[in-house]
Amino acid sequence: GAVVSQHPSRVICKSGTSVKIECRSLDFQATTMFWYRQFPKQSLMLMATSNEGSKATYEQGVEKDKFLINHASLTLSTLTVTSAHPEDSSFYICSARETGGPETQYFGPGTRLLVL
Amino acid sequence: DQQVKQNSPSLSVQEGRISILNCDYTNSMFDYFLWYKKYPAEGPTFLISISSIKDKNEDGRFTVFLNKSAKHLSLHIVPSQPGDSAVYFCAASARSGNTPLVFGKGTRLSVIA
Numbered sequence: 001g002a003v004v005s006q007h008p009s010r011v012i013c014k015s016g017t018s019v020k021i022e023c024r025s026l027d028f029q030a031t032t033m034f035w036y037r038q039f040p041k042q043s044l045m046l047m048a049t050s051n052e053g054s055k056a057t058y059e060q061g062v063e064k065d066k067f068l069i070n071h072a073s074l075t076l077s078t079l080t081v082t083s084a085h086p087e088d089s090s091f092y093i094c095s096a097r098e099t100g101g102p103e104t105q106y107f108g109p110g111t112r113l114l115v116l
Numbered sequence: 117d118q119q120v121k122q123n124s125p126s127l128s129v130q131e132g133r134i135s136i137l138n139c140d141y142t143n144s145m146f147d148y149f150l151w152y153k154k155y156p157a158e159g160p161t162f163l164i165s166i167s168s169i170k171d172k173n174e175d176g177r178f179t180v181f182l183n184k185s186a187k188h189l190s191l192h193i194v195p196s197q198p199g200d201s202a203v204y205f206c207a208a209s210a211r212s213g214n215t216p217l218v219f220g221k222g223t224r225l226s227v228i229a
Contacts, residue, residue, distance in 0.1 A: 004159075049216055105216075
């Protein structure tokens with residue numbers, strides 16, 4: 001099946017620093033990728049839709065200046081958490097949909113972010 | 117307004133028996149449905165999907181049933197195994213473009229040995 005990777009798998013940073021998370025589709029091209037956040041014991045919360053070569057579409061309540069998304073190629077999207085604060089600590093998961101393929105989204109393994 | 121609902125937050129089943137996870141949706145434009153399985157601290161894993169032109173899709177121990185008139189789908193796992201213990205998410209899509217899947221809140225399945 002399609003494979004999506006995320007890097008890093010976990011990161012600890014100091015408050016005020018920025019953290020970049022990469023999402024790669026390894027064996028397929030993905031015009032569209034999605035970024036989710038999961039709080040403990042809660043379901044997935046869609047943050048934004050990342051479109052290759054264009055601006056991301058953010059869900060209501062998600063600060064676009066706080067969570068910068070770049071989708072510069074058909075296999076890579078990045079999420080940068082700028083000026084991270086402890087409340088940004090969470091589990092971030094990306095998914096990718098194969099260009100021209102079915103609606104199935106394939107998820108990465110997630111990135112655990114802890115902001116001290 | 118939740119368009120995809122999984123009304124049972126949890127389900128316990130004995131090993132070897134059938135697990136039935138249910139999902140209801142409200143948007144009649146949805147025409148593609150998926151089930152994902154998720155372990156703690158991991159990303160969801162795609163399990164099985166069904167198009168609205170079908171009412172059943174089977175893959176090994178997993179079968180998804182779709183009742184369009186009732187806007188209801190279910191995932192059957194038989195026989196259930198302890199390794200099936202996870203959170204299962206139902207998701208739906210209206211295939212009208214690059215719109216994200218709409219997920220339910222998940223059902224935690226515990227398979228007891």
